[in-house]
Amino acid sequence: MNESRLLARKVAARIVFYALVSVLSMFFALPMLWLLTAPFDSSPTYAVSVPSWTLDNFAEIGRNPYAVSSLVASVVLAVATMLIVVAGAALSSYALSRVRIPGRDALLYVLLLLSSVVTGTAAMVPIFLLVTQLGQVDERVGIDSWAAVVLVMSGGLLPAAIFMLKDFVDSIPRSYEESARVFGASPLRTLKDIVAPLISPGLATIAVWTIVNVWGNFLVPFILLRDPEKQPAAVLVRTLYTEGGQPNLALLSTFSLLYSVPVVLMYLYVSRRYGFRFHGGIKS
Amino acid sequence: MAGIALQALTKVFPGGVRAVDRLDLEIADGEFFALLGPSGCGKTTLLRTIAGLEEPTSGEVTIGERRVTRMPPGKRDVAMVFQDYALFPHMNVVDNIAYPLRIKGMSRSDRERRADDVGDHLGLEGLMERRPAALSGGQQQRVALARAVACRPQVFLFDEPLSNLDARLRLEARTFLKRLQRELGVTTVFVTHDQSEALALADRIAVMEAGRIRQLGTPREVFGRPANTFVANFIGSTPMNLLPATVRDGRVEVAGQRVAAPADALARLADGDEVVYGVRPEYMSLTRSAVDGALSGTVSIVENLGSSALVSVECNGHIVGATVPEGSEPDPGTTVWLAATDGRVLLYHANGELA
Numbered sequence: 001m002n003e004s005r006l007l008a009r010k011v012a013a014r015i016v017f018y019a020l021v022s023v024l025s026m027f028f029a030l031p032m033l034w035l036l037t038a039p040f041d042s043s044p045t046y047a048v049s050v051p052s053w054t055l056d057n058f059a060e061i062g063r064n065p066y067a068v069s070s071l072v073a074s075v076v077l078a079v080a081t082m083l084i085v086v087a088g089a090a091l092s093s094y095a096l097s098r099v100r101i102p103g104r105d106a107l108l109y110v111l112l113l114l115s116s117v118v119t120g121t122a123a124m125v126p127i128f129l130l131v132t133q134l135g136q137v138d139e140r141v142g143i144d145s146w147a148a149v150v151l152v153m154s155g156g157l158l159p160a161a162i163f164m165l166k167d168f169v170d171s172i173p174r175s176y177e178e179s180a181r182v183f184g185a186s187p188l189r190t191l192k193d194i195v196a197p198l199i200s201p202g203l204a205t206i207a208v209w210t211i212v213n214v215w216g217n218f219l220v221p222f223i224l225l226r227d228p229e230k231q232p233a234a235v236l237v238r239t240l241y242t243e244g245g246q247p248n249l250a251l252l253s254t255f256s257l258l259y260s261v262p263v264v265l266m267y268l269y270v271s272r273r274y275g276f277r278f279h280g281g282i283k284s
Numbered sequence: 285m286a287g288i289a290l291q292a293l294t295k296v297f298p299g300g301v302r303a304v305d306r307l308d309l310e311i312a313d314g315e316f317f318a319l320l321g322p323s324g325c326g327k328t329t330l331l332r333t334i335a336g337l338e339e340p341t342s343g344e345v346t347i348g349e350r351r352v353t354r355m356p357p358g359k360r361d362v363a364m365v366f367q368d369y370a371l372f373p374h375m376n377v378v379d380n381i382a383y384p385l386r387i388k389g390m391s392r393s394d395r396e397r398r399a400d401d402v403g404d405h406l407g408l409e410g411l412m413e414r415r416p417a418a419l420s421g422g423q424q425q426r427v428a429l430a431r432a433v434a435c436r437p438q439v440f441l442f443d444e445p446l447s448n449l450d451a452r453l454r455l456e457a458r459t460f461l462k463r464l465q466r467e468l469g470v471t472t473v474f475v476t477h478d479q480s481e482a483l484a485l486a487d488r489i490a491v492m493e494a495g496r497i498r499q500l501g502t503p504r505e506v507f508g509r510p511a512n513t514f515v516a517n518f519i520g521s522t523p524m525n526l527l528p529a530t531v532r533d534g535r536v537e538v539a540g541q542r543v544a545a546p547a548d549a550l551a552r553l554a555d556g557d558e559v560v561y562g563v564r565p566e567y568m569s570l571t572r573s574a575v576d577g578a579l580s581g582t583v584s585i586v587e588n589l590g591s592s593a594l595v596s597v598e599c600n601g602h603i604v605g606a607t608v609p610e611g612s613e614p615d616p617g618t619t620v621w622l623a624a625t626d627g628r629v630l631l632y633h634a635n636g637e638l639a
Binding site: 173175176178179180181182183184185189193194197198 | 335336337356357358359362363364366367368370372373374383384387388435441
């Protein structure tokens, strides 16, 4: 008697648990479903429905003069920032991990704290003024240049990247480097041959994280780039409205889908190649 | 090939720890030299200073004819094997062995050929494509040795090369290491805290304590005539008997008995001097009948050492150890007599130095 009651209670608990999980996953799955169906619908609404299949939306996006160039701009900005952040973080986290400077940890924390300010809203006016003035010295790093966006984004992301990567470098036994040093390797050579391969999961993590950050950042390119031909996809989305000022759901969803595909592909590739690990740790 | 000379070498770490203290040492060309001491005695720091991984606070390091004190490690023409072997986990055995040659700019085919030669010589055939993680401890150790051998340095520096191996493998690796060093004839300095390893391998041993050398000599000298009670305590697989004694009429009084002592040492001592009477358990003979001039006492503990046993005898409040061959162990509680072998008794001043 008692046993069957226990069993009933167990089953009921399971049912409630699964129901809850289903509702939760529906909540997250609906927008994804919308993103997958709306672009193929001739007249999408906010609701998720079986689309009346068409590829017209894609054709129309293709006719938008800035759609393709904005995706190219996004790729250029993301990749350039990624290269700077990965190279800079590898060099500086190696140095910070191995060289004893007084106040090193405090420096790292302060940098980390301030970095969120650089790409944040609060610093936008000073950054805009700084870039404007830089542009008067050399217009290649002024307003309307990709270089300016890349530099600002790198500056904002580097501290956190250094912070993350330092953990990976810290986990490499010092004897590896000392061994290389006794054989005559320079510090740069050691970084290239020994340290970088051992922290490659960390480098991959930072590369992906940087690309995703730049890819999704609206504010910095919006403020620093005026020329619509140079604006990345995140900024272009803002222009996909009808003449009446209503969001053009067909174009928005289509462009959003195109906008997400590269990031998803990159995730799949990197996760397959390196595997994501957020903690270093080398078993020798 | 080259010898090593250290002059007044001192290393003080930030914080004031004096790891190496005004140390002078000459290591001959081709010598197998051991730095032996308890942990924290400065032996590893000394080795790292020779390698160039630590910069001395003062003093000079000379390798061969070259003063290398301010030279970076890579220019000193030394090869080091680390305690954890420091094999690069992302490279296979060939690349690990060939890495020093790659830094020197040797072409891929040349360095792989040399790595293969050295690997074959050290019994690594068939393992050359493996990563270090797929090797046993003994194999990893041989890869680390091969990497050192492949760069054909003037000096080998080994930092506790055998301490990560299990006891059985350690004996094999020890023999292997000694044969390799004999074959190559390269000056070798190795650090160990294991006295039996140092005795077995080295041509000469420096016993260190607190950054200074307490005794420098061949294994036979260091084992047979420890220069002070520190070395006497440290060397030997069974602890040396060190008993307080007093000089009386050309003999010494130990644990209430007057026993014989070496005449040359007594000549340097005065009647009534407080001394330490030292003799190894191996040189104590144990008898069940009274012997003149022997210590008598009752057996308290018998420890089996395999082919022999260590018998602890309580003599007048002091514990004296003696080894006996297997099969002739006395029962605890029996009264026995202990006589030291002639010429094996050492007398130390009260300050610990050999009389």
